[in-house]
Amino acid sequence: MCGEVQDMAAEEPALRRYYRNTILQYDSLDCALVHHLSNKLANDSVGSGEWYKLLEGVLREPCGGKLVELMRADLQAIMTRDPACEGAAHALLNYKGYLGLQASRVAHELWLRKRRSLALAIQSRVSEIFGMDIHPACRIGRGVMIDHATGVVFGETAVIGDDCTILHGVTLGGTGKDRGDRHPKLGCGILIGAGALILGNIRIGDGCKIAAGSVVLMSLPAHTTAAGVPAKIVGRAMEDKPGCEVDQSLSNVSFFDPRALRARAAGGSGGGGAHAAAVAAAAAAKGVRRDALRVSQASSARGAAEEGAEGGGQAKGAEPVAAAAAADARQEQQQQQQQQRPRPQQRPLRSFM
Template sequence: MPVSASKAASADLAKHDPVWAAIREEAQRAAAQEPLLASLAHSTVLQHERLEDALSYILAQKLGSDALPALGLREIMEEAFEADPDIGLSVRADLVAVNDRDPACRGFLKPLLFFKGFQSIQVHRVAHWLWHQNRETMAFLLQSRASEAFAVDIHPATRFGRGIMIDHGTGVVIGETAVVDDDVSMLQNVTLGGTGKETGDRHPKIRRGVLIGAGAKVLGNIEIGEYAKIGASSVVLIPVPPHCTAAGVPARLLGDCGCEQPAREMDHALPNAPG
């Protein structure tokens, strides 16, 4: 392709899919800076035309097993992406969320390749699609492999919005009837669980913009209102109103959040806490 045509194609890609264009540029830079990464950059990113193609390849390589060959897994993921374009939009929103909120993140390539919190959410999105296609056994198989590979256990029926960040990921458990709305951030070892042997709608509803600190347990069919904050290691058994902070064991309401959008600002300070 002539240089002028190549530049025009790059500009068109950046205009219509800026996240994918940025990922490709980051992959090219990484390959140039570290020759040992050239093969990785090509196989995971540069040989693919779309972000969805790259993501299906990356996840299939991580989750493939004797019971679930990588090639077949990739075909399932591509089927989901084609059938539900909203998944691709959510993937991009999640990448933007990680890049904006995680101070350890510099760009989009690293979370795509290496951040298991991000990767586990995308596996869940495919499993959730399978769940609603009445392919529950395959959905559970994906959940199981994701749990083994990423140490993140999300029931396929859980409903996720867009712009979700699970930082680190290790030890996160989210139950069947939980709902996680747009722009939520949570850290490692968070549980959104039930309180025992209840049946039916029994898991938390996490509304837009909530920040959940590391090790927090939110239990039962309770609502955590929009832009609320849950302190690290808290056990939350009561509803939390919008824009409020809850912390402690058991958690109690401590006042407002001290910021407008805690999930975006990632400010874990508690009201009246020293320092």
């Protein structure tokens, strides 16, 4: 990282002193981070020197090694997942989501040691400076990225698993005035889009995706995708860990087709031979999925029944059904092409020196 910062200083001489005071004069990541956080947290009441002693004291305790490991894992997560990240030094100096998360990790350790006044003071300063409100009792796993971070709120009894990615405006909150265990529990590898609200003591399973702006009020099974207000399960996430892939386009989602579900529930209505034959031919030519074929067959049966009642022939509706099947096939082909796009290359976290 020091070599990276030296290159940055050479490119911008006006920031040489800033880079020297924040990173270059320190021999480890944790020392540089503690110094940088101390300057951020400082105010007229508690100066940077006092904050440095407090934060450094926590790192010297038995929990300090674990905290440093979490700091490195979170930094690696940003470098791997965020294409806008210029490097480790860029994230350390400028990513408020990373800085606020590390300050909250220190506050959590203080909370566990019954130093709750200091933990709550850190929470308050993090909220004022970085615009994110994380209760010090909230438990957060390793390799977590909070992107942009503005407006993030994590409640007291919330739990966040490893390898999650959470965007700005996300709330892990309660549903009212309930006391005790009242906040969401997130598994590992979860991706939560911007502005999503997850409320109540519910469980979000491993590998879930939650679309931006959704309001989740119920537990979600593992590897499902939820969207809407209130959120409903709309499909299955195909990635093992969506939080690591960070594909918010939902291209890697196997959607549940409500028409197919209704068709299965109907159990088939019979008839419509010409329609079904036309749909089957188009589906075979274009490689339409089995569910889409069932939907088309069910709709063709209903169309044939309506045409019979009106005195029309069955062959009359075959062409539009075949065209619809061809359109479904084109959409399927586009989704497959999106899924085959190359993934961004992971960049390893280099040593501090």
